[in-house]
Amino acid sequence: MTELTDLGVRALRDGIRGGEFSAREVADAYTDQVSRAKELNAFLVETPDHALAAAKAADDARAKGDTLAPLAGVPLGIKDLFCTKGVEATAGSHILEGFKPPYESSVSQRLWDAGAGMLGKLNMDQFAMGSSNETSAFGNVKSPWRRSDGGNAVLTPGGSSGGSSAAVAARLCPAATGTDTGGSIRQPASFTGISGIKPTYGRCSRWGVIAFASSLDQAGAMARDVTDCAILLEQMAGFDPKDATSLDAPVPNWEAGLSSDLKGKRIGVPKEYRMDGMPAEIEALWQQGIDWVKDAGAEVLEVSLPHTKYALPAYYIIAPAEASSNLARYDGVRYGQRDLPDGANLQEMYAATRDHGFGDEVKRRVIIGTYVLSAGFYDAYYTQAQKVRTLIARDFDMAWQDCDLLLTPTAPSAAFGLGEKSDDPIAMYLNDVFTVPSSLAGLPAMSVPGGLDKQGLPLGLQVIGKAMDEQGVLNAGLALEERAGFRARPEAWW
Ligand code: GLN
Numbered sequence: 001m002t003e004l005t006d007l008g009v010r011a012l013r014d015g016i017r018g019g020e021f022s023a024r025e026v027a028d029a030y031t032d033q034v035s036r037a038k039e040l041n042a043f044l045v046e047t048p049d050h051a052l053a054a055a056k057a058a059d060d061a062r063a064k065g066d067t068l069a070p071l072a073g074v075p076l077g078i079k080d081l082f083c084t085k086g087v088e089a090t091a092g093s094h095i096l097e098g099f100k101p102p103y104e105s106s107v108s109q110r111l112w113d114a115g116a117g118m119l120g121k122l123n124m125d126q127f128a129m130g131s132s133n134e135t136s137a138f139g140n141v142k143s144p145w146r147r148s149d150g151g152n153a154v155l156t157p158g159g160s161s162g163g164s165s166a167a168v169a170a171r172l173c174p175a176a177t178g179t180d181t182g183g184s185i186r187q188p189a190s191f192t193g194i195s196g197i198k199p200t201y202g203r204c205s206r207w208g209v210i211a212f213a214s215s216l217d218q219a220g221a222m223a224r225d226v227t228d229c230a231i232l233l234e235q236m237a238g239f240d241p242k243d244a245t246s247l248d249a250p251v252p253n254w255e256a257g258l259s260s261d262l263k264g265k266r267i268g269v270p271k272e273y274r275m276d277g278m279p280a281e282i283e284a285l286w287q288q289g290i291d292w293v294k295d296a297g298a299e300v301l302e303v304s305l306p307h308t309k310y311a312l313p314a315y316y317i318i319a320p321a322e323a324s325s326n327l328a329r330y331d332g333v334r335y336g337q338r339d340l341p342d343g344a345n346l347q348e349m350y351a352a353t354r355d356h357g358f359g360d361e362v363k364r365r366v367i368i369g370t371y372v373l374s375a376g377f378y379d380a381y382y383t384q385a386q387k388v389r390t391l392i393a394r395d396f397d398m399a400w401q402d403c404d405l406l407l408t409p410t411a412p413s414a415a416f417g418l419g420e421k422s423d424d425p426i427a428m429y430l431n432d433v434f435t436v437p438s439s440l441a442g443l444p445a446m447s448v449p450g451g452l453d454k455q456g457l458p459l460g461l462q463v464i465g466k467a468m469d470e471q472g473v474l475n476a477g478l479a480l481e482e483r484a485g486f487r488a489r490p491e492a493w494w
Helices: 009-017 023-035 048-064 106-113 162-169 186-192 226-236 280-295 308-329 346-357 360-372 378-399 425-432 436-440 470-484
Strands: 043-046 075-079 117-122 175-180 195-198 218-223 266-270 299-303 405-409 445-452 458-465
Touching: 009 023, 009 048, 009 226, 023 043, 023 048, 023 075, 023 117, 043 162, 048 075, 048 117, 075 162, 106 117, 106 175, 106 226, 117 162, 162 175, 162 186, 162 218, 175 186, 175 195, 175 226, 186 195, 186 445, 186 458, 195 226, 195 470, 218 226, 226 445, 226 470, 266 280, 280 299, 280 405, 280 445, 280 458, 280 470, 308 360, 308 378, 308 425, 308 436, 360 378, 378 436, 405 470, 445 470, 458 470
Parallel strands: 075 117, 075 175, 266 299, 266 405
Antiparallel strands: 043 117, 175 218, 195 218, 195 445, 405 458, 445 458
């Protein structure tokens, strides 16, 4: 018999509805799996009671003959960036240690309203700043994957949603929420052989999601396949008057709209994404993806996004600028930790709290952000970066005159070993080279597994769509998924 933890969102939902197994059995199987995987360090907090309560509600509803909610009894992992009422939310930082939000984020509330349960809070890069999970104040998450050459190097699950990607890949949860500011859903999905979608900016409410860079932050779904991403995202998305940038538009039924027939679709391949020094395996995977979408009926053409090379520098001005402003609220007075050295005055208390509470990467960004926003430098850096952002968005608008979707690799490499890049922030930032442009333009984008590299590690392909065209993105993702036939999974060693 298939283990319940091998089943994804759709199979669990349908199995619970059809009485093949109870929601209680599902919750028990997953909570057990979570409790035995401490070595991965994917969960910061385990909440079996939450998952069991949702399971009981689902089983009771079914026993009474009531119609089940869309995700009734499906247990999920929640990235620790989401505020969860009464359950610690730290954003992976010491400064928020002990913070139990008195409210629930809009996205997680939607999931509970849809009948889902929470298995726990997932580890992440501190304040979602990072690409490897090494900036977490609570120890890095370990990828469940290992290289096939026999080396036991511990690999990164990607970041910042690395707890989410590791937990989904290791079958500790069928799906998880993630957030993506510059690639934090897509790059970890690529590194761990799972699917992940960042919707159009504004689709998912930011209310109750701890802020990093507000004009870029967007929640999304991470799951084992494209269909499960569609199902989960549908429940996460929706207008929320509590978020001023929330999109006031109906959420389509993405699951029902899934089709891998790409006839009539024009798919652009941006020539500027052919970077110097890109590994041959990534290049080969990209070509494979092109062949797959052609096989699905799409027409493929080369397009140009001329300002691509300015995307990373612009992002690494805009994101830290917004972060420095958002993180000003952590003053030791209002939330979490306070450091009050003997005889310290207010200023000294702020300084000590922030010095001890924030990690190095967070401090680096607060300092860069404060610098680029300071009088005298504002125009040279921040204003200039905003202009570049407009040009990047315009590049995409121009491309949409010729094509409907774009196909690119998700990341410039497979997962790297922990410690391999942590001393070189620029090398780390280069990980985001393919994901940041669509974030700056607010466009929906997803990563699906395409294959394995020579060392047996997963590589992802990215589909980028027009604003509001999550359906087009999911459909192209499905076409790739069907053709890639990706079945590899990490063997349990944890
Ligand atoms: N790795 C990028 C950064 O460090 C993106 C992070 C994210 O999307 N949250 O900013």
